[in-house]
Amino acid sequence: MVDPRNKPAYDFRTLLTHRILVLSNTFGKGAMRLYAQQYGIQLAEWRLLAALMTESAPDSVNDLATALGTDKGWISRTAAALVKKGLAATVPERSDGRRFRIVVTPAGRRIYDRILPAAIERQRRLVSVLTEDELASLNVMIDKLQRQADALIADTRTDEATRGPAPAGKRRASAKAAGRR
Numbered sequence: 001m002v003d004p005r006n007k008p009a010y011d012f013r014t015l016l017t018h019r020i021l022v023l024s025n026t027f028g029k030g031a032m033r034l035y036a037q038q039y040g041i042q043l044a045e046w047r048l049l050a051a052l053m054t055e056s057a058p059d060s061v062n063d064l065a066t067a068l069g070t071d072k073g074w075i076s077r078t079a080a081a082l083v084k085k086g087l088a089a090t091v092p093e094r095s096d097g098r099r100f101r102i103v104v105t106p107a108g109r110r111i112y113d114r115i116l117p118a119a120i121e122r123q124r125r126l127v128s129v130l131t132e133d134e135l136a137s138l139n140v141m142i143d144k145l146q147r148q149a150d151a152l153i154a155d156t157r158t159d160e161a162t163r164g165p166a167p168a169g170k171r172r173a174s175a176k177a178a179g180r181r
Contacts, residue, residue, distance in 0.1 A: 016145075027126060034122075039115050041085070046115060048078045049087060052104050053112050059101040060093075087111060 012018050032043045041049070051057060051068055058067045061079070065072045079102045082088035087108035093099040104112070127135055 027122075031119075031122060034118060035115065038118075039111060041087070041111060041115070042081065044074070044078045045082055045085070045087070046119070048075065049082060049104065049108055049112055050116075050119070052088065052102060053109070059103060060099065061102070064102070082108065 028043055031046070035041050035043055035046050039046075047068070048064070051064060052059065058064045061072050061075045064075045064079075068075070079088060079090070082102075083090060085107075086105060089103050089105050090100040091103055093101060130138065
């Protein structure tokens, strides 16, 4: 039996994933206010719009979900909000009418052009506390961590394939737990 006095201390606040989440949420709070108040667009909508405006941008729900590291449901809901505001439109795929592409409308391009300078300035201000060398090192570290996170996901998929599917109740519980992370 393990003596609880010898148990290593666990503080979730020291986890890298937690610290990155808090940083992202903190920076996102200011962006949410700025974009909503000054431009009438939500942060999620801005993020998807910016992704769609990237050169050689993905334009399908699946490809956008992969590029943004998120789920298809988030992409679909956010795209629907952009469509409702007239900032994007959906165009059916010629080869498969059930699939569609998300395209930015002229109104979407105009709002993107209005927001982009503010987004660039916010990014500049965030990283202004780092030297050029620190920023370069941080980018290298983030790339390494992303590759490792991708590898961990692949390992999990391999483990699941080896074990076979979890019982239905466990899959739902796992999905709910994953959504809370």
